[in-house]
Amino acid sequence: MPINKASLLVLESFVRQRGAKGEKKLRVIFLGPPGSGKGTQASCLSEKFGIPQISTGDILREAVTNKTGLGIKAKEYMNKGELVPDEVIIGIIRDRVVQTDCENGFILDGFPRTVVQAESFDEMTKEKNIPVDVVLSLDVSEELVVRRLCGRMVCKECGNNYHTEFNLPKKKGICSRCEGKLYHRPDDEEDVVRQRLKVYKETTEPLVDYYRQKGLLSVINGEDEISNIFNQLVNVLEGVREN
Ligand code: ADP
Ligand code: ADP
Ligand code: ZN
Numbered sequence: 001m002p003i004n005k006a007s008l009l010v011l012e013s014f015v016r017q018r019g020a021k022g023e024k025k026l027r028v029i030f031l032g033p034p035g036s037g038k039g040t041q042a043s044c045l046s047e048k049f050g051i052p053q054i055s056t057g058d059i060l061r062e063a064v065t066n067k068t069g070l071g072i073k074a075k076e077y078m079n080k081g082e083l084v085p086d087e088v089i090i091g092i093i094r095d096r097v098v099q100t101d102c103e104n105g106f107i108l109d110g111f112p113r114t115v116v117q118a119e120s121f122d123e124m125t126k127e128k129n130i131p132v133d134v135v136l137s138l139d140v141s142e143e144l145v146v147r148r149l150c151g152r153m154v155c156k157e158c159g160n161n162y163h164t165e166f167n168l169p170k171k172k173g174i175c176s177r178c179e180g181k182l183y184h185r186p187d188d189e190e191d192v193v194r195q196r197l198k199v200y201k202e203t204t205e206p207l208v209d210y211y212r213q214k215g216l217l218s219v220i221n222g223e224d225e226i227s228n229i230f231n232q233l234v235n236v237l238e239g240v241r242e243n
Pocket of ligand 3: 158
């Protein structure tokens with residue numbers, strides 16, 4: 001059958017919407033307080049769905065390690081448990097979501113964190129025609145979040161998360177995924193954790209209502225076992241992808 005221009009255009013538009021394998025794209029935002037399990041779940045979902053996890057925290061920590069201009073600026077805010085200024089973060093995301101590995105979607109872990117970031121991201125997604133499909137919110141009590149953060153251990157090499165009580169690596173102090181050394185983040189000391197939770201309540205929590213009003217919100221109990229939460233999230237995302 002000869003391919004005419006009209007059918008090519010239809011095909012092109014299908015691929016743009018669904019990706020080359022015919023699957024609908026998945027653009028996901030993760031909300032939830034620090035320690036609610038966003039990073040843990042986003043990393044597993046990224047593997048399962050073949051879309052990148054974009055963690056603004058990981059991007060900033062890498063910049064701090066490499067002592068880049070961004071890192072030197074961000075470190076002061078991060079160590080105090082404060083947010084890095086909106087314009088810096090928005091610039092990072094604007095560059096990141098247009099990279100080729102985001103063609104079939106992405107999982108945002110730790111962005112947006114303020115109404116200004118969310119509004120600016122709305123404009124960006126409209127302009128670039130990359131609409132968000134769902135916002136996942138992990139619900140965890142403040143006391144549990146503090147316990148989780150105070151015992152969190154992170155791989156220096158790949159960023160994978162562990163916990164001294166709840167999520168042990170196979171070998172003590174060593175990443176089960178890449179054999180990298182594990183460390184305790186300086187901002188996971190209890191006084192900084194309390195400050196980060198205060199900032200979360202005041203500045204980030206309003207985003208739950210922001211996305212509920214847009215009809216994008218899906219709330220999941222984040223106090224369950226890691227694998228149970230993962231299965232629930234997979235169900236939500238598969239439902240979104242079919243629609
Ligand atoms: P966030 O990215 O939201 O800050 P993390 O994914 O880093 O949270 O999780 C915080 C800590 O809690 C980590 O040490 C992680 O291993 C642990 N953790 C994550 N999810 C669970 C869970 N469902 N049950 C118990 N511990 C968890
Ligand atoms: P957690 O999920 O455990 O709170 P992250 O790794 O997401 O930690 O973030 C660590 C720190 O990086 C934050 O406390 C903040 O200083 C900075 N940061 C990360 N994402 C953002 C963002 N979207 N806006 C402003 N600051 C951010
Ligand atoms: Zn690792």
